Amino acid sequence: MSRRFTRRYFLGGAAAIAATGALAQAPPSYYVPRPPLPLEPRTDPRYDPRYDPRAAPPQPHRQPQPGQQVTEEDWFLDPVNDGPFQYRKVNFELLDPEFRRQLVSVRIPEEPGTLVVDPRNHFLYSMRELGQAVRYGVGVGREGFGWSGRAIIGRKQEWPDWYPPKEMRLRQPELPEKMPGGPGNPLGARALYLFEGNRDTLYRIHGTAEPWTIGTNVSSGCIRMLNEEVVDLYLRTPIGTRVVVL
Numbered sequence: 001m002s003r004r005f006t007r008r009y010f011l012g013g014a015a016a017i018a019a020t021g022a023l024a025q026a027p028p029s030y031y032v033p034r035p036p037l038p039l040e041p042r043t044d045p046r047y048d049p050r051y052d053p054r055a056a057p058p059q060p061h062r063q064p065q066p067g068q069q070v071t072e073e074d075w076f077l078d079p080v081n082d083g084p085f086q087y088r089k090v091n092f093e094l095l096d097p098e099f100r101r102q103l104v105s106v107r108i109p110e111e112p113g114t115l116v117v118d119p120r121n122h123f124l125y126s127m128r129e130l131g132q133a134v135r136y137g138v139g140v141g142r143e144g145f146g147w148s149g150r151a152i153i154g155r156k157q158e159w160p161d162w163y164p165p166k167e168m169r170l171r172q173p174e175l176p177e178k179m180p181g182g183p184g185n186p187l188g189a190r191a192l193y194l195f196e197g198n199r200d201t202l203y204r205i206h207g208t209a210e211p212w213t214i215g216t217n218v219s220s221g222c223i224r225m226l227n228e229e230v231v232d233l234y235l236r237t238p239i240g241t242r243v244v245v246l
Contacts, residue, residue, distance in 0.1 A: 074094065082158075117205075149196070151194040152196075208226065
């Protein structure tokens with residue numbers, strides 16, 4: 001016997017088909033999106049402790065007012081967990097904008113991957129393709145302590161120990177023969193060691209906990225960077241990378 005297609009029958013069938021389609025498209029009831037894993041401070045430069053439940057809660061920071069003397073504490077923001085130690089992020093409002101890390105166009109005849117240090121202008125370039133480079137602000141050697149030439153990165157170290165050269169200890173007898181790595185170590189959070197062939201030049205590219213020295217001639221010949229910047233460079237730079245100091 002044939003079924004009568006009444007208006008009520010037609011609307012009821014359409015509703016059932018629509019409901020079936022919606023159920024087919026909906027995700028299973030047991031599906032729960034997994035939250036992203038926190039970034040690792042030792043391996044990812046995007047790490048920010050503000051979004052890491054393992055990190056200490058950030059402390060409110062007081063910006064110096066116009067005309068107010070800037071203190072050492074004004075230079076620092078929240079601590080960043082980095083392996084067995086912490087370093088403090090820099091208050092970039094106090095750093096000259098030209099010394100902040102940035103991607104720039106350059107005319108330097110060196111291959112991508114090469115590090116080029118320009119002591120006169122206090123820049124370090126990590127060369128990229130298409131005439132671009134990542135530029136960092138650096139502090140360099142005082143007059144009479146500079147070095148120029150070509151080298152390679154022969155070694156890398158996280159939170160390195162510091163062995164003051166014999167000549168430096170003669171000038172500063174209070175220095176120890178060895179200073180263990182840590183936040184108070186002059187080499188900072190990372191060090192990249194410059195070699196000529198198999199010979200250590202005793203010059204390093206390293207971090208510093210004195211951000212106010214970036215853009216100045218202050219070191220004993222080494223190239224110093226902000227701790228958070230040298231952590232970034234460390235990740236970008238493999239052993240064997242060529243270095244040119246102008």
